[in-house]
Amino acid sequence: MIIEKPQAFVAPEFLIRQATQPWEIGGAASLRHRTFVSEQGIFADHDRDEIDKIALPLVAISTIASEADEVVGTVRIHEADPDVWWGSRLAVAPGYRRVGRLGTELIRLAVGTAHARGAKLFLAYVQMQNVPLFEKLDWEGLGAQDLHGHPHMKMRADLSAYPAIEDPTRGWMALTWRRAA
Numbered sequence: 001m002i003i004e005k006p007q008a009f010v011a012p013e014f015l016i017r018q019a020t021q022p023w024e025i026g027g028a029a030s031l032r033h034r035t036f037v038s039e040q041g042i043f044a045d046h047d048r049d050e051i052d053k054i055a056l057p058l059v060a061i062s063t064i065a066s067e068a069d070e071v072v073g074t075v076r077i078h079e080a081d082p083d084v085w086w087g088s089r090l091a092v093a094p095g096y097r098r099v100g101r102l103g104t105e106l107i108r109l110a111v112g113t114a115h116a117r118g119a120k121l122f123l124a125y126v127q128m129q130n131v132p133l134f135e136k137l138d139w140e141g142l143g144a145q146d147l148h149g150h151p152h153m154k155m156r157a158d159l160s161a162y163p164a165i166e167d168p169t170r171g172w173m174a175l176t177w178r179r180a181a
Contacts, residue, residue: 010152015061015068016105017171018113027071028057035091038125042148047089054078058109058168060092060102072096075106077114085114087124105174107137111157122159125152137161 019025029048036047060073075090087110092102111122123142126134128151131141138161142154 012175013063013066014072014099014102014105014174015059015063015171016058016099016109016174017061018109018168019057019059019071019074020169024059024061024071025057027061028059028074028076030072031071031091031093036089036131039094040150042150051076051078051086051088054170055088056113058106059111060095060096060106060174062096065171071170073102073106075110077110079114079117079119083118083120085117085119085122087111087114090124090130101134101174104137107134108162109165109168109171111159111162113168114167115159115162116164116166119159122157122162124155126155127152131155 019028032047037045041089055078057077058075058077059071062069064073073092073096075087077085077087080086087107090103090106092099092106096102111119114122123138124134125145125147126139128144129152134153134155135141138158139155140158142156144151144153146152
């Protein structure tokens with residue numbers, strides 16, 4: 001008789017929306033710090049910058065019995081110039097990276113929100129290992145560049161592939177699946 005080791009519980013539903021509550025905003029900041037400072041070492045002390053003063057924080061929140069539980073994914077967006085929006089600091093918590101669609105859903109919310117606010121151009125610097133995901137989501141590479149000592153690809157979203165999302169605070173529930181190890 002073979003007894004399989006139980007896997008850690010991963011909620012099957014996630015809220016995808018703009019962070020509005022203090023715990024959501026704090027959870028996004030904490031996840032970014034863990035990802036870009038502690039884990040990847042891209043920044044020495046913190047990843048906060050001037051963009052945080054104007055950016056909209058977007059989050060993926062795990063649920064338990066359909067109730068919000070924990071921020072497990074985040075990205076921020078901002079308008080840099082009239083009609084030109086940028087996405088940055090996309091992060092998914094390590095225990096949730098094997099869960100399908102969290103990054104994709106955050107990207108969809110980011111571009112769709114900017115699209116509803118008049119974006120004519122949506123750009124991001126994407127870490128090289130994530131370029132294939134963005135290409136599958138109708139983004140095109142515009143050239144490689146080092147940022148903070150790490151290789152990135154400047155990318156542009158095809159806005160026609162992203163319907164406008166008028167109310168990102170409402171968001172949606174995303175049902176996900178867990179990829180096999």
